[in-house]
Amino acid sequence: MKSREWIPGMLIIVALMGFSKLSPSFFDINFLLANSTLYAEIGLLAVGMTFVIITGNIDLSVGSNMILTGCLTAKLLESGCPMIVAIGAACIMGTVFGALNGWLVAKLELPSFLVTLGTMAFYRGVAQAMLGPASVKLPPEFKGVDGYMFIGLPWPLFIFVMASLVCGLILHCTVFGRWVFAVGTNEAASRYSGIPVDRVKILAFAMTGFLAGVSGLLLDSRLGIVRHDLSRGIELDAITVAVLGGVSILGGKGSMLGTFLALFLIAVIKTGMGLGNVKAEYQLTIIGVLLITAALAMNFADLMQMRYKSKKRTPVSPA
Amino acid sequence: MTKLIPLFIVALTIVGCGTTKPSAGTPAPPASGASTKLRVVYIPKSTGNPYFNQVEAGFEKAATEFGFEFDTQGPAAADPTSQLPIIKEQVQRGVDVIAITPNSPDALNEALDEARAKGIIVIAVDADLTGNESHRDVAVLPTDFALIGPSQVELLGKMINYEGDFAILSATTDAPNQNAWIEGMKTALKDPKYAKMKLVSIAYGDDESQKSSTEMEGLLTKFPNLRGVISPTSVGLAAATQVLENSGEYVGGAQAKNGGIVLTGLSTPDQLRKAVEKGVVQSFQLWSPADMGYLAGYLGTQLKDKKLELKSGENVEVPGGKPIAIGANNVLFAGPLMTFDKTNIDQYHF
Numbered sequence: 054m055k056s057r058e059w060i061p062g063m064l065i066i067v068a069l070m071g072f073s074k075l076s077p078s079f080f081d082i083n084f085l086l087a088n089s090t091l092y093a094e095i096g097l098l099a100v101g102m103t104f105v106i107i108t109g110n111i112d113l114s115v116g117s118n119m120i121l122t123g124c125l126t127a128k129l130l131e132s133g134c135p136m137i138v139a140i141g142a143a144c145i146m147g148t149v150f151g152a153l154n155g156w157l158v159a160k161l162e163l164p165s166f167l168v169t170l171g172t173m174a175f176y177r178g179v180a181q182a183m184l185g186p187a188s189v190k191l192p193p194e195f196k197g198v199d200g201y202m203f204i205g206l207p208w209p210l211f212i213f214v215m216a217s218l219v220c221g222l223i224l225h226c227t228v229f230g231r232w233v234f235a236v237g238t239n240e241a242a243s244r245y246s247g248i249p250v251d252r253v254k255i256l257a258f259a260m261t262g263f264l265a266g267v268s269g270l271l272l273d274s275r276l277g278i279v280r281h282d283l284s285r286g287i288e289l290d291a292i293t294v295a296v297l298g299g300v301s302i303l304g305g306k307g308s309m310l311g312t313f314l315a316l317f318l319i320a321v322i323k324t325g326m327g328l329g330n331v332k333a334e335y336q337l338t339i340i341g342v343l344l345i346t347a348a349l350a351m352n353f354a355d356l357m358q359m360r361y362k363s364k365k366r367t368p369v370s371p372a
Numbered sequence: 373m374t375k376l377i378p379l380f381i382v383a384l385t386i387v388g389c390g391t392t393k394p395s396a397g398t399p400a401p402p403a404s405g406a407s408t409k410l411r412v413v414y415i416p417k418s419t420g421n422p423y424f425n426q427v428e429a430g431f432e433k434a435a436t437e438f439g440f441e442f443d444t445q446g447p448a449a450a451d452p453t454s455q456l457p458i459i460k461e462q463v464q465r466g467v468d469v470i471a472i473t474p475n476s477p478d479a480l481n482e483a484l485d486e487a488r489a490k491g492i493i494v495i496a497v498d499a500d501l502t503g504n505e506s507h508r509d510v511a512v513l514p515t516d517f518a519l520i521g522p523s524q525v526e527l528l529g530k531m532i533n534y535e536g537d538f539a540i541l542s543a544t545t546d547a548p549n550q551n552a553w554i555e556g557m558k559t560a561l562k563d564p565k566y567a568k569m570k571l572v573s574i575a576y577g578d579d580e581s582q583k584s585s586t587e588m589e590g591l592l593t594k595f596p597n598l599r600g601v602i603s604p605t606s607v608g609l610a611a612a613t614q615v616l617e618n619s620g621e622y623v624g625g626a627q628a629k630n631g632g633i634v635l636t637g638l639s640t641p642d643q644l645r646k647a648v649e650k651g652v653v654q655s656f657q658l659w660s661p662a663d664m665g666y667l668a669g670y671l672g673t674q675l676k677d678k679k680l681e682l683k684s685g686e687n688v689e690v691p692g693g694k695p696i697a698i699g700a701n702n703v704l705f706a707g708p709l710m711t712f713d714k715t716n717i718d719q720y721h722f
Contacts, residue, residue: 076465084464091457188478197482276453278478283453327461333419333448 057299057351061314064343065321072325079328085321086207090199090275092320093209094119094268094284096313098291099298100213100220101151101261103312106295107224108257109237109304110158110165115265116287117176118150123269123279124180127189136195143266150176151262155255173288181281188280191273198274209271213316216264221309233257237304293340294319297347409441410673412469413462414497414665415455416446422642422722423661424473427497430665431471437691440673443467452476459483463490469672471495471512471665481507493675495668498661500703509675510682510702512668514659515709517549520604521556523709524636525566527657528600531634535568536599539591541612541637543579543605553604572598577608584611592619597630603637609656610639613647622652641712641720648717655713661722663706667696671704 073080098115105112126143130136150172157168203211224230232253235243244250273279298315300307322343326336414431416424428444435442445462447454452475460483462470470492474480477500484494484507496511505511528538540557542550554574561571572595577584584607591598592615603609616622616635623632636656647653670690674680680688682702687695696704712720 078464078466081464088457088460088464091460188476190478275482276479277482280452280476280479282451283476283479285451286449323457324461327445327457328465330443330445330465333446337448 057354058308058311058314060347060350060354061298061311061318064347065314065318068318068321068325072321072329076325076328079325085324086210087199088324089317089320090207090209092316092323093199093213094271095287095290095294095319096213096316097216097264097268097271098261098287099294099312099316100216100309101264102291102295103298103300103307103309104220104224104233104257105165105261106292106300106302107233107237107304107307108254109240110254110257111169111292111302112151112154112165112258112261113169113288114150114154114172114176115261115268115291116284117173117180118147118262118265119269119272119287120279120281120283121150121176121180121269122147122266123273123283124184124189124281126270127191127273127279128183130192130195131189140270143270144263145266147266147269148259148263151265152255152259154262155258158258159251159254177281184281186280188278190278195274196277198271209275212267212271216267217309217313220260221313224309229253229256234305237306239305290319293344297344299351409439410468410676411441411443411466412471412669412672413465413467414442414444414668415458415462415470415472416444417473417475418450418454419446419448423640426661426720426722427473427665430660430662430667431669432665433662434666434669434673438670438673440469440669442669447475450475452479455480456483459487463487463492467492468676469493469495471497471668471672473498474501477502478504484508493672495672497664497668505701510671510704512664512671512704512706514661514664514706516705517552518556520638520709521553521558522560523657524553524602524604524638525557525560525569527655527711528602528634528636529566529569531636531654532569532599532631534566537570537572537595537597538600538602539573539575539595539598540571541575541577541584541588541591541601541603541605541608543577543608545576547579550604557602577603577605577611579605579607581607581611584608585615588612588615589619592616592621592633598633599631600634600636603635605637606639606643609635609637609653610643612637613644613652617647617650617652623654624651640722641717642722644712645717648712648714655711657709657711660707660710666690667704667706 098119101115102112122143125146126139129139129142154169154172157163158165198208201208206214224233232243232248235248236250236253240250272284294315295312296302297318298311300312322340323336326339412431412435414428416427424446431442445458447458455472455475459470459480463486470487472494474496481504488494494508496508498514500511500513501508540554542554558571560566561569573591575587575591577587588611591601601612603612612635616633620627621633622628623634625632635653638658639656640658644653644656667690671680671688682698684698684700684702686698688698688704689695698704
C-alpha cells in the first residue's frame with residue numbers, strides 16, 4: 054500500500070457500477086464523455102491547486118482569475134482581435150494574475166489564504182467594473198469547443214488529460230517537483246538547503262494562474278457568453294477535488310494521479326445523482342459525507358503505513 | 373490489517389448507494405419509449421423556495437389532469453451556470469418537455485439549443501430569456517404587468533366605496549416596475565367610476581423596512597383624512613402593516629377614525645397571513661405561481677404532441693379557464709392577479 058490513490062480509484066469503479074444499476078440512461082459512453090466537459094474547468098483548476106496546496110498554500114482566487122481572463126478575452130475578440138492572439142493573451146493574463154498572488158505570498162510574506170481571499174474579490178470586482186451587468190457574446194467561430202472531438206475525447210477533456218499528464222510529470226519527475234514537496238514539508242529546512250523557496254511558490258501560483266486562464270477560454274467557448282458572476286464557488290470545487298484525491302491540506306503530500314482520479318469520481322457521482330434525480334440538497338450531503346470519509350480513510354491509511362514501516366525496521370535486532 | 377481498508381470503503385459506498393435508491397424515484401423508462409406518458413421536468417432557480425414550490429404544485433395539478441409524468445430538479449444555489457448540468461442530465465434522461473426558470477438570460481443558450489435539437493420543448497417560466505427568445509419555444513410569465521395598476525385601484529376602491537383620499541407607498545423612485553404600475557394607477561383613476569377617489573401622495577420607502585415605516589408614519593400624520601394606502605411592494609406593505617397595527621387606525625382598530633384606514637398592495641400570502649388574521653389588512657393581491665405551472669404543463673405536452681401551434685395574436689384555449697392571448701415572441705401571461713383575503717389565504721403557502 055504505497056500510495057493513497059486507490060481510494061478515489063476504487064470509489065470510481067464502485068460508483069460506475071452502482072449508477073449503471075440505478076439508472077438505465079447512465080452508462081452511455083457518448084453522454085458521459087460529453088458531460089465530462091462540464092467538469093474540465095474544475096479539473097484544470099484542481100491540477101493547479103494540487104501544486105499550490107502541496108507547497109503548503111491555497112489559492113482561493115482561481116475562479117475569479119478564470120472569469121476575469123474569460124471576460125477580457127471576450128472583450129478582445131469582440132474588438133476584432135484575431136483568435137490566436139486572444140488565446141495567447143488569455144494564457145498570459147491568467148499566468149500574470151496567478152504570479153501576482155505568488156509574488157504577494159512569497160515576497161511580502163503574507164498568508165496565501167488572505168492574499169487570495171483578497172484577489173478573489175478583486176479579480177471578480179475588476180471583471181464586473183469593466184463589463185457591468187451585461188454579458189459579452191463570443192464570436193460564433195469561437196463557440197462550442199466542447200462539441201469537437203480529438204482522438205475520441207471532447208477537446209476540454211483532452212486538454213484536462215494532457216494538463217494532468219504534463220503537470221504530473223513536472224510534479225513527480227523533475228527537480229522543481231521535488232522542491233514543491235520540500236517547501237510544503239518544511240519551508241525553513243528547504244530554505245537552508247538552498248532551495249529557491251520564493252521562486253518555487255511564485256511558479257506554483259503562476260502555473261495555477263495559467264491553468265485558470267485556459268479554463269476561462271474553455272468556459273467562454275462552452276457557454277458562448279461570459280459574465281462576471283458565472284461559476285461562483287468553483288474554487289471550492291477545485292479544492293474539494295484536490296483534497297479528495299489525497300492532497301494534504303497541510304502541504305507536502307499528494308499526487309497528480311490522485312487529483313486526476315478524484316475529478317472523475319466527482320464527475321461520475323454528480324452525473325449519476327443528477328440522472329437518478331437525487332435532489333440538490335441530498336447531492337450536497339452525499340458529497341460532504343464522501344469528502345469527510347475519504348479524509349478519514351486516508352488518515353487511517355497513513356497511520357497503517359507508518360506502523361507497517363516501523364514493524365519492518367524493528368527486526369534489526371542483534372542476531 | 374491494511375487489507376481491511378478497501379473493504380471498509382466498499383461497504384461505506386454500498387451503504388451510500390443504498391440511501392440514494394429511494395430518492396432516485398421513478399426509474400427512467402428505457403430509451404425505446406415503452407411508456408406512452410410524456411415526461412415533463414421543471415427546473416426552478418433553486419430548490420427550497422416556497423414560491424417555486426407553488427409553481428410545482430401547478431405542474432402537478434396539470435400532470436394529473438392531462439396525464440403526464442412530472443418531476444422537478446433544481447440547483448442548490450441560484451447560480452447562472454448551476455442549471456447547466458441539470459439541463460444536460462434531463463436531456464439524457466429523455467424527457468419530452470423542459471420548463472425552466474432561468475438564472476441567466478443567456479448562459480443557458482447552448483444547452484437549451486442542444487435540448488431543442490433533440491425535439492424537447494423548452495419553456496421559460498416566471499422569467500423570460502430576455503434578448504434570447506429564440507432559444508426557447510414559449511415563455512409563461514406571471515401576469516400582464518399593464519393590468520396591475522388598474523387592478524390595485526379597483527381592489528382599494530371596492531373596500532372604501534370608491535370615495536376618499538389615498539396614498540401610494542412605493543419602493544425606490546427609479547424602480548421601473550413600480551413606476552409603470554403607478555402610471556397604470558393614475559390612468560385608471562381617470563375612469564369616472566373613481567371620480568371621488570383622490571391620490572394625495574406618493575411616498576418612497578426604498579424597499580427598506582425602516583424607511584418604509586417612517587414614510588408610512590409620515591403619511592398617517594400628514595393626511596388626517598386618509599382612507600387608503602396602496603403599497604405595491606411586499607417590503608413596503610409589510611412595514612406599513614406593522615405601523616398601522618401599532619397605531620390602531622385600521623378598519624375596526626382601537627384608534628380608527630372615519631371608518632379606519634384600508635391598506636392593500638402586492639405581497640405573498642405568507643408575509644401577510646398574521647395581518648389578515650388580525651384584520652389589519654383585509655385583502656391584497658399577487659399573481660398566482662401555480663397558474664404558471666399549470667399553463668406551462670398544458671402547453672408543453674400539447675406542443676410536444678403537435679396538438680397546438682402558437683401564433684402570436686391568437687388565443688390558447690386552456691381547459692377550465694379563460695382563453696389566453698399569445699403575445700409577440702410567444703409570450704403568454706398565466707392569469708390575472710389573485711386577491712387574497714380571510715376566506716382563501718389558508719389555501720396558499722408561499
